[in-house]
Amino acid sequence: MSLRIYNTLSRKKEEFTTIEPGKVRMYVCGPTVYADAHLGHAMSALVFDIVRRYLEYKGYEVRYVMNFTDVDDNIINKANELKVDPYNLAQHYIDGYKRNLEGLNIKPATVHPRATEDMPQIIKMIQDLITNESAYQVNGDVYFSVDNDADYGKLSGRNLQTMNAGSRIQVDERKAHPMDFALWKSAKPGEPAWDSPWGPGRPGWHIECSAMNMAHLGEQIDIHGGGNDLIFPHHENEIAQTESLTHKPFSRYWMHNGMFGLKDEKMSKSLGNMVTIDDFLAEHPGDIMRLWVLNGSYRSPLTYSEAVIEQTTQGYKRLLSAKKPALPGAKGLPESALGALASAAESARNAFIEAMDDDFNTASAMSTVYELGKQINQARADGATDDQLKIVQSAFNELTGTLGLQLEEEKLSGSNADAFIDLLISVRRELRAEKNWAMSDKIRDELKKLGVNLEDSKDGTSWNWDA
RNA sequence: GGCGACGUGGCCAAGUGGUAAGGCAGGAGUCUGCAAAACUCUCAUCAUGGGUUCAAUUCCCAUCGUCGCCUCCA
Incomplete structure (x- = not known):
């Protein structure tokens, strides 16, 4: 009996084997940190946490890398708006993200690199791509040349002829091919910049993941994961960049989770229709979100609704009952x-x-x-x-x-209510002995309102906190 | 227009060429002073129309519908 994984690259389930026996090198695209994380991020992080935990259960040693993209237009714009340093702004959201992961009982990655801290590797990689003639520079910008990459499009199943580049945004006419994408962007006034052979600037969106992979996992990895909205262009471009240099298959398995949606559209920062992880965790145990994900298939979409949260909560209580x-x-x-x-x-x-x-x-x-x-x-x-x-x-x-479920009964933090509840129960026992049902039911009802459930049986009364 | 995914009971959701897991909700019961929990029993022919087959929900084609990507996005 062996593990099979659906590989986006082949669009088939394939038997799982690793580059190095017993070890898994796994990279998952983390968020661009310029806003609070939402349930879509939670879904992705949970999916790959479950994958990672199961691989460990199977006996693999997993080196798990999840990056933070901390240079990008959105971060820069927001930092300028708030008049704060972009690095610190990113740090703020990274801290928040890590707190969210903990709240969802997601194991910390082996490494959590951030783009700005791997800048030498990024620049080196761009340089090598230029040397390689896979990239070219134009006035301080550097572009990747898709024409020089024979199998460009293999992950997303596209080809350059049928793609409609420019149908929705203006194409920069300095590019040799409309689908060429930026590896390095020259600095504009008011933007953070790093020195490079092409002048001050900052990396494009895709190169940092290729570089961080190379730096923290090596030329070839076993699993690369992320949301399926990253298949194109992000992961396509990662493959193009890395394989143009190494001429070896980059990741053996590409795994993509389905989108988390709100009613009829996906949840995303740009659409502004998000429920943040903080919002969710303020109302529900982290296990509820995890159970919600577990209840379905990681490759299928998940749709937010109060009714489903309620159903999941009931299922969660059922699981708790088994631990009594x-x-x-x-x-x-x-x-x-x-x-x-x-x-x-x-x-x-x-x-x-x-x-x-x-x-x-x-x-x-x-x-x-x-x-x-x-x-x-x-x-x-x-x-x-x-x-x-x-x-x-x-x-x-x-x-x-x-599966990463904790199934621990909710406890009021820092409360020592137990002794008082036990006291009320013993008082109530006497009331029940006197058949004072009115008063004993009142105690039960009032405790219920405070989140304490009493359960009577022939041999006594037990209680638990409401989930 | 191109690429991809999907449509299973009131809801969420697996799965299979030979009449469909599980959870929630619902109905009936056991237990209980009552309630809750738990337990027992119960509750679907798989979007529609064709085709292939001894047999299709499962394979193929078409239609309708939904969603994702092609622009930043987990």
């Missing part, structure tokens, strides 16, 4: 029932791996997790003890943990 301990008066299952539990755990694990091996089919993997959860709850209802539940719960924790 044995019932208060649990008598234990007979020895004969334990074998079935062990084999349920084992077959769930196998089904999970089979699903994930098929291009990270998380929706299918989740169905086995839900079923395992049901088996846990059945065992509990039948009187299993904590030790017996552990047989299945340990597998449940292993699988949900692999």
Whole structure:
């Protein structure tokens, strides 16, 4: 049983093999940092976090690079508007992004390079491309020449003849070919600039990813990821730049996640129709967003709606229920029932791996997790003890943990409410003994409003924080 | 105009050439003083029209619809 990954380059699922045995070199395009990150960024970051975690589960050592693009028109414009240094502005949003990633339980990348800190590599790469005749300079600008790249367009399935360059924006007539793109832009007044052989300026959008790949992972990598809106032109151009120099296949697998949308259009900074990660996390646990992503296919679009968030929250509560301990008066299952539990755990694990091996089919993997959860709850209802539940719960924790789900009950931060809630419950127990239903129901209702759910059973009352 | 993806129950969403996982919601029950949770049972013929096949939701063609990219974008 081996892992298969859908490769955008071949538009097929391919068996996954690495350049170096046991090791994965993986690069994911991070955001351009000039605004708060939105749920589209969250989706992409979650998708590749899940990929990374599963590869690690399979035993690979993953070197994971996620960059920050911190030179770009939007950043410069915004910094000028606010009269702040662009570097500091970018830093502000990088800090925010990292905080968001943490809130979503996304593991930090092995390296988080930013373009402005790899400037020597970028300039060197441009120089080599010029030497190579893959690029040319015009008055301090440097362009990549698509005509000199025989297989330009192979990732996005386009060819230069049928592409409609200039149909929507004015083409700079200094370019040799309309599709040529900037590697280096000469500085205009009021812009940050770096010295280069072509005069002061700054890198174009695509070169920094090629250079950072080269600097942090080498000439060839195993997985390159990002949103499918990056296929063209960004990733196409990355391939063109890197392969024109190395003459070797750049990334073995190109993975692209679907777009996160708001109603009928994708969420994006330029459209201004975004829900930020901060907004979301203020209202919901990070697990909800992750579960939402897991419930579908990473290559398909996801559409924002309150109803779906609500549904996901209910599903999340169901998962939490599987983690609960044995019932208060649990008598234990007979020895004969334990074998079935062990084999349920084992077959769930196998089904999970089979699903994930098929291009990270998380929706299918989740169905086995839900079923395992049901088996846990059945065992509990039948009187299993904590030790017996552990047989299945340990597998449940292993699988949900692999997907990056935390499944920890919400706690009020820094609160020591537990003792007070326990006190109220013991008072209520006496009220119930006296059949004072009015008062005991009132306590339950009022606690509910405060986010505490009481659950009565024959053998006592348990409680939990509302998700 | 070009490239690509998609259309599965009220909602979200897997999947397969031989009559369709899972979650949410709904219905019926068990438990409970009631409620909640949990458990049990229940709930679809897969956009439309053709074609291939012993057999298609799954393959092919067409139509309709939706979305992404071709400009910055995860």
